[in-house]
Amino acid sequence: MAKRTHRPLDTDRTGLLGLDELYVLNGRGDRNNFFAWQHEHELNCCPLCGGKAIKIQDHFAKTYLDYIVDSGHPRVIRLTHEFFKYRCLNEKCRHIFSKEIGFASKFDNVTYRLENEIARKVIEGYSYSLVQGLFQDTISRQAVGQIFHRWTQRKESARAIQDPPSSLAILTGHAGENRYTLFLNLDDGIRVFDVLLGVDSADIGSVIQKLVPGVGTVITDCDPTINDAVANYLPSALHIIPVELWLRPATELYQEFAHIKIKWCPVARKDSLIMIPRSRINRDEYDLERLLAARPEVKPAYEDYSRLRGLIERRGELWVYAELKEWADSVCDDTNAFLAPSLYLLKEYRSEIEAQTQHRKAVPARLAEYVSELEDLLSQAKTFSEDILKARVLYAVDTDLQDWRGVPIQNVIQALQDMGLATKRKRREPNEYQ
Numbered sequence: 403m404a405k406r407t408h409r410p411l412d413t414d415r416t417g418l419l420g421l422d423e424l425y426v427l428n429g430r431g432d433r434n435n436f437f438a439w440q441h442e443h444e445l446n447c448c449p450l451c452g453g454k455a456i457k458i459q460d461h462f463a464k465t466y467l468d469y470i471v472d473s474g475h476p477r478v479i480r481l482t483h484e485f486f487k488y489r490c491l492n493e494k495c496r497h498i499f500s501k502e503i504g505f506a507s508k509f510d511n512v513t514y515r516l517e518n519e520i521a522r523k524v525i526e527g528y529s530y531s532l533v534q535g536l537f538q539d540t541i542s543r544q545a546v547g548q549i550f551h552r553w554t555q556r557k558e559s560a561r562a563i564q565d566p567p568s569s570l571a572i573l574t575g576h577a578g579e580n581r582y583t584l585f586l587n588l589d590d591g592i593r594v595f596d597v598l599l600g601v602d603s604a605d606i607g608s609v610i611q612k613l614v615p616g617v618g619t620v621i622t623d624c625d626p627t628i629n630d631a632v633a634n635y636l637p638s639a640l641h642i643i644p645v646e647l648w649l650r651p652a653t654e655l656y657q658e659f660a661h662i663k664i665k666w667c668p669v670a671r672k673d674s675l676i677m678i679p680r681s682r683i684n685r686d687e688y689d690l691e692r693l694l695a696a697r698p699e700v701k702p703a704y705e706d707y708s709r710l711r712g713l714i715e716r717r718g719e720l721w722v723y724a725e726l727k728e729w730a731d732s733v734c735d736d737t738n739a740f741l742a743p744s745l746y747l748l749k750e751y752r753s754e755i756e757a758q759t760q761h762r763k764a765v766p767a768r769l770a771e772y773v774s775e776l777e778d779l780l781s782q783a784k785t786f787s788e789d790i791l792k793a794r795v796l797y798a799v800d801t802d803l804q805d806w807r808g809v810p811i812q813n814v815i816q817a818l819q820d821m822g823l824a825t826k827r828k829r830r831e832p833n834e835y836q
């Protein structure tokens with residue numbers, strides 16, 4: 403058993419460190435170098451065999467980078483943890499061990515709270531090199547990347563599904579150049595359940611396979627990769643494609659169409675103008691008239707689009723696939739040519755789109771709006787990778803990882819809005835990280 407030696411405590415720096423399990427030694431180190439012991443650092447038995455016969459093998463020290471807040475200013479310090487290594491005297495055991503610690507993993511050289519702070523900064527849109535700068539180059543850019551990767555992997559492996567969703571949505575999204583696949587749990591509101599970088603059938607299959615046979619209803623957009631995966635892995639689930647989700651790619655195409663057709667027309671905000679449904683145009687009437695007068699060939703296409711928006715807007719009524727079909731059959735040649743891929747999908751997924759009429763309650767209100775909002779927010783950030791995508795969408799909000807049911811999409815949207823992803827500059831915020 404160790405003899406209790408007197409180690410004087412530095413009250414100020416122990417307070418500054420603020421870790422319950424540690425105290426800082428007086429007379430050693432400086433404001434950036436802390437030497438610390440655990441308050442309860444002694445052990446009295448072997449953790450492997452439980453034997454009481456143990457002896458101190460050696461006195462060890464390990465230095466971690468740590469993160470503290472000093473009079474409101476966050477900064478990085480070096481924290482050297484001193485401890486004993488013990489040896490079990492049981493002949494059959496001979497285990498060498500030390501006391502468990504709670505502030506870091508023994509295998510890493512940064513504390514959990516520094517990892518959390520680095521992860522928070524990356525999630526908020528800081529690039530790895532920007533984080534390196536924020537911490538006065540005490541950590542290299544590569545190390546920031548590694549720490550962040552480790553942080554995400556730890557969350558990923560802790561995530562355990564006890565109760566798979568019975569109602570699931572699998573949707574695509576765009577963030578800048580990147581596409582992603584979003585999985586939503588629709589059992590209790592709309593919860594973000596998982597997210598993958600890219601739209602890949604094998605990856606989608608591996609997520610779905612963990613959930614089969616729990617899934618009774620699946621909602622998708624018109625992406626063929628996703629729909630093939632649903633046909634393969636969830637053949638008996640009720641499959642619905644809400645019309646709003648068909649409208650999303652159709653709208654993108656139409657935007658392209660509008661842009662090409664009115665490129666040289668001298669009217670301000672013309673792209674957006676032509677995308678506003680007629681029912682809402684009111685005060686923009688004059689600009690729209692000017693635009694259509696300058697490009698009369700756009701008028702029939704504008705009418706087509708406005709009629710389509712009108713159909714979708716009247717969702718309160720029980721409208722059916724037939725109305726969309728009727729609209730599709732009556733569009734002008736230009737619209738027909740430009741929207742050909744979307745019109746094809748409308749026919750291709752007829753039964754899935756019709757299913758919405760009989761199962762309206764299966765599709766949550768505002769599903770498409772929330773999904774678009776999330777997509778807009780994710781598109782604002784300059785930094786992007788699968789780790790970052792997962793961290794932003796799944797781990798920006800604290801949730802029970804052991805009983806994983808996803809994060810309410812409103813909370814994710816709120817968290818991303820609060821971050822201001824688009825506003826990160828290569829300039830230090832005043833009073834930060836001095």
Ligand SMILES: [Zn+2]
Pocket residue numbers: 448449450451452453490491492495496497
């Ligand atoms: Zn032992």
